Amino acid sequence: MKEIIAVIRMNKVGATKKALIEVGAAGFTASKVMGRGKLVEDKSIIAERRKTLLALAQKEDQATDKQITEFLDGTRLFPRRMFNVLVHDEDVPKIIAAIIAANKTENKVGDGKIFVLPVLDAARVRTKESGDAAI
């Protein structure tokens, strides 16, 4: 039994839910979290996206510039959605593949992380089943 924790973009929630159903893991818990990733050392990775976002903002003051740069290089915390999914051991690879496929974007950074944690036991409240039967 494993717990998959996926921290993903807010606008990918629909796609992720759909992907989870298709792969056979319909149950999940989601929460709104704030997250930041590894610092982007190589600024050329985010240069192009920064230009697009600055054009979208239609403002050229320093505050806008700072916010967009910090958004992209990961200095600040930004809203993300966290999915907790309880799965059987043998389903882990295909669920991870499905989440990655649903969440990958062209932006190179900021797509999120997936953690796989071991779970000792689980219980279903309604029937008192435990172990693998509870998933």
Add this chain to the structure above:
Amino acid sequence: MIMIKAIVRPDKKDVVLYELSKAGFHAATVVDVVGRGKQKGITFGDIIYDEIPKSLIMLAINDEDKEDALDVIFRYAKTGEAGAFGDGKIIISPIDEVYTISSSAAGL
């Protein structure tokens, strides 16, 4: 790899995150939670506050960095020198696998 979940006071969240970043643990996920501890919340006469707001900071790090990260959290999440009830708890659990979605690569 291990996951550190630190439940700290919301007013200590910013300083802990800043110091963690300085110590080389930049990536983090933060959740606003409510909870109570061993002291059964705070009691004023008949009123019991047992849903006290806290911040849950989640860090995924390598096993050998555990002491460094814990040291930073212990130092900056504490109230004063002696500490006080309600400063929080740190929970450490193992991680089997980590994936970065952008690159599909395994590992931190």
